[in-house]
Amino acid sequence: MPYQINIDDRTIEADIVKRKPLLRIRIGDREHTITEANCPASGDFEIMIDGKVYRGWRYATAEEVYMRINGRTHIISVPRGPGAGAGDTGSADEIRADMPGTVVSLNCADGDEVKSGQQLLTVESMKLQIGLVAPRDGVIEKVHFEANAPFDRGATLVSFVPLEDGDK
């Protein structure tokens, strides 16, 4: 069973091809040989891929891996290993909070029919107001917070009537 890696909104599969004499992995449809790997979960790393050395820094949180390689930072979700399931965070059926904040104002209500891109609510986090828009055309099933209500990271703010039942 391969590993699932989400990068730039794409999912790439990776897998171990061989463990010895040298580690060989498959990324997408290409194979690579890892000859050196000093790679802690957090801190500076040094790896050799196909004979080329890469050095940088790595830092892992529960959800994401941050990497600094060649003067560029990459943030990807933690690789999902075999058997981890394909659970997704959020979907086109709901708007979730990326960070904690407060609802400033609501422009929609339960049962409203909305268009993709239409602004549904304004939230405030870190002193900045952000307009959140509908991810698709549809009907609002429920607005979960009232104006001025605080919410936590990951909270579902607005949910949509699932598409199958969406045609009213």
Added chain:
Amino acid sequence: MLKKVLIANRGEIACRVIKTLKDMGIGSVAVFHHEDRAAPHVQMADESVQLTGEVPTAAYLDQEQIIAACKKTGADGVHPGYGFLSENAGFAETIAKAGIAFIGPNTDAIKLMGDKIESREFAAKHGIPIAPSARQTGSLEDFIKEAEKIGFPLLIKASAGGGGKGMKIVNKKDELEESIRVAASEAERYFSDGRVYAEKLVVEPRHIEVQVLGDGKGDVVHLFERECSIQRRYQKVVEESPAPNMQAKLRDEICESAVRLTKAANYKNAGTVEFILGADGKFYFLEMNTRLQVEHPVTEMVVGVDLVAEQIKIASGMGLSFKQSDLKQTGHAIEVRICAERPEKDYQPATGRVGVMHLPTGEGIRFDGGIKEGQAVTPAFDSMLAKLICYGTTRADAVSKMEEALGDFVLLGVPTNIDFLGRVMGNDVFKSGKLHTGFLTDHAEGLMPPALTGEEETAVISTALLGDADFRVSAFEVPEPYASIGSWQN
């Protein structure tokens, strides 16, 4: 001279002020909310006092607690930094009444410059150019006539407005009446106040500001200009001094206007006079900030002055350390604001923890920060984490030094704009110095992160996997006979 100064602020600016206090041999007192208890400003200061508040920002805004902290520690001066209480006239007055020196202007100047309409009229009275405008005082017909005199294009703005609501751009005369009606009805809807006014629209404006120092006894100097046109969400992200491609004559005119305004206000403290500069070379007074600015380091680097030290000397009644003729601009300095945000997602602010941090170092590189490894970046405070400032003999020098320094800057654990700022430095139009406040919007597409090359993608995925505990178990620690670790030392 003051003996002990309490800094009524946090983060990078508190650290910045403490540094100068140490240089001057003045005692420092930090205040902090519980959430900031391990923050660098608390560790740097000689003493610290904990403040309480329902939310963290409330602690730093609690005047009574701050005055009690001064009394408890014997601080004879308060430095407000920027933000929080720095432009609160009531606070300045309360501090003064308690017999403590407020390192800032007198209350009259704060009040005058805090009122946008009053300060504009004050500027106009003293011959500082303000953008031509017209207010509706009588009939609609009279207002239309007055507005026409401004010339086109012009803006119709809501008197009570902000954030672009109720604002209309009018390009020609026959659009004017209808635009006024629409703007007034929108203004009524948004603000329950249908009053609108017309103002000249400056196309592709530059934000130019002048650093001034006044001793409150009529002595005023300027420390030249800063260009702050690179903005997002109406907030500056890149600032520099001198302003690129600016003729000496125009620079002199702008700086002289700033000095005139500052003198007229009998101003005491460091201050900044902000202007809008049009492509036609005409400039207009915007507002005056009666405090130290975030971007003050670029001025310090090109003029060779410690602005915080000057603020403290002025507050101690010592007057200015130099005359105008002693001051000149040498070289070029650029500052970038390092923010916890996702530029590719409309600059959405982000939270996390500073997990790994390595700062760029080298000659001419200055880092003003208030963060350290392990520190949480929470939604309680502003998203600006630190500032990076680079000095070069020329602008091209400073820009390339900054591009390199940003490439060397490692900050992992919270999304930041570091790479985005690096792309701004590498942008050809930015390099040419043809700047205006719409720069980031105009170049948004070209400033997006480039797609990963196949090689980069392989490196990123391999690193993600090789540091992952589960992957390591299956790659290296599967017991014989299935696999062997071989020469692996991990």
